Amino acid sequence: AKDAGRGCFAYFSEDLTLAARERIALESRLRRAIEQQDLRVFYQPQVDIISGRIIGAEALVRWQDSVEGLIPPIRFIPIAEETGLILVIGEWVLRETCRQGRQWLDAGLLPLTLAVNVSPHQFRRSDICDLVATVLSDTGFPASQLELEITESGLMDNQGNATEILNCLRGQGIRLAIDDFGTGYSSLACLKHFPLDLLKIDKSFIDDIPHLQDDMEIASTIIAMGHILGFKVLAEGVETPEQLMFLQEKGCDMYQGYIKSCPVPAEEFVELLRNQQRL
Ligand code: C2E
Ligand code: CA
Ligand code: CA
Ligand code: CA
Numbered sequence: 001a002k003d004a005g006r007g008c009f010a011y012f013s014e015d016l017t018l019a020a021r022e023r024i025a026l027e028s029r030l031r032r033a034i035e036q037q038d039l040r041v042f043y044q045p046q047v048d049i050i051s052g053r054i055i056g057a058e059a060l061v062r063w064q065d066s067v068e069g070l071i072p073p074i075r076f077i078p079i080a081e082e083t084g085l086i087l088v089i090g091e092w093v094l095r096e097t098c099r100q101g102r103q104w105l106d107a108g109l110l111p112l113t114l115a116v117n118v119s120p121h122q123f124r125r126s127d128i129c130d131l132v133a134t135v136l137s138d139t140g141f142p143a144s145q146l147e148l149e150i151t152e153s154g155l156m157d158n159q160g161n162a163t164e165i166l167n168c169l170r171g172q173g174i175r176l177a178i179d180d181f182g183t184g185y186s187s188l189a190c191l192k193h194f195p196l197d198l199l200k201i202d203k204s205f206i207d208d209i210p211h212l213q214d215d216m217e218i219a220s221t222i223i224a225m226g227h228i229l230g231f232k233v234l235a236e237g238v239e240t241p242e243q244l245m246f247l248q249e250k251g252c253d254m255y256q257g258y259i260k261s262c263p264v265p266a267e268e269f270v271e272l273l274r275n276q277q278r279l
Contacts, residue, residue, distance in 0.1 A: 027083055030063070030076050034088055038064050041096050042263035045272060046115065046234065046256050049248055054276055056113030058149070058256060059097040060263045061089060081121050090122045091131060098141035100266055105141075109273060115147040115177060120154035126161065129168035136172070143173035147198065150176065152184030155194065163193060170195045177234075182222060192229060198254075199226040203237025206257075210242045220250040227251070 033039060043057040063071035080086040094116050101114045122128055136143050148169060155162050155178060166176055177198035178191075182205050201222050208215045219235070226233040235247050238257030247255060261272060 023079060026076065026079055027085070029065075030080065030085060033063055033065065034085070034092070038066075039089065039092060040064050040070075040265065041093055041100065042265055043114075043269040044256055044263035045261050045269070046113070046254055047260050049244075049252055049255055054112070054260075054273060055254070056115060056147070057269060058115040058263070059093055059117070061093050062263075077119070081119055084121065086119045086121050087125070090117075090119055091135070093117070094132065095135050095139065098135055098139035098146065101145060102139050102141045104270070109270070110277075111142075111145055112273075113145055113147050113175065114141075115149050117149045117179065118154070120151065120157050123150055123154045123165065124158050124161075126165065128165060129172070132169060132174065133172055144175070147175040147177055149179040149200065151179045152181050152186050154179075156184055156186050156190070163195075166195050178231075180236075181226075182218065188225075196229075196231055199229075199231045199233050201233065201235045201252075206235050206237045206239075206243055206247075209246050216246065219247070219252075223247075223250045223252050 040062045042060045042062050044060060045054040046056040046058060047053065048055050061073050061077075063073075063076055065071050077086065077089075080089050097114050097116050101112070105111065118128065125131075132146075132148070135141075136146065158165075170176060175197040176195065177200055178186075178194070178196055179200050180202045181199050182202045199222070201219060205215050205219050205222070209219065210216065223233045232253045234254040234256065235243075235252050236256050238244055238247065238255045238259050240259065243257075244255065244259060264272070
């Protein structure tokens, strides 16, 4: 029986090795990266669709590894979310973005809205509202210039508390956006009651414009619906002039996408702003 037990254990551990060992290795590397301050915040412009001017930016985390180079969030956010490390990462990104935003204000740059992603794991914590208040007061960044992006699924996972948390954040004067809209299952009844400012149309609905009639209809319906609910609407992942023209025609308010710029380090973002001020 002992042998069987050992055999079983051996079999099990070998079976686990590949996927699990890689994950554990990545998790401990990620912990070290956080300690050694190897995380970076990149900024992607958010653009007013009529004037074409940059009016804000989304803060997007990167991992600057000494061996592998720049590691994209898709490689480590899911693991961070599972292990709870996202709480540390999310707080760091929030703090760093507010610090940077304050510095830009002090340097005389025009006020911008800076958008920070809040993961479902962070959003489930009832202390998120206190945390944000603390970071704003520590950094001196104005609440009115901070926007928090919560995914549609993050909101729906937590319907009981969501309204309460959103109201608490909104009460501080922070702006709220629903991210990846169209990929979750929110009901209109819920949406109507959430105190939101902005609805971000998921990139997957933009990609095939102007080739897929269905996606064009979905995108224009989301724009119209967002406006009826009293929200501004931003399209994500705009890459072509055709997509931009379509969205302009449909009355979309803002966009983000490679057609303007991919996410860039802070210094490059400032360059983009300075170029536009010279125009
Ligand atoms: P997201 O919040 O939907 O962010 C938008 C993603 O779309 C970014 O990818 C951005 O680089 C990409 N993107 C924007 N415009 C275009 C375009 O025109 N074409 C293409 N192909 N892509 C475009 P990124 O930076 O790799 O981030 C991926 C995801 O990782 C984010 O999706 C978000 O879910 C997550 N993430 C990134 N930073 C953070 C963070 O600080 N906290 C949390 N919780 N999640 C984060
Ligand atoms: Ca986002
Ligand atoms: Ca998104
Ligand atoms: Ca997305």
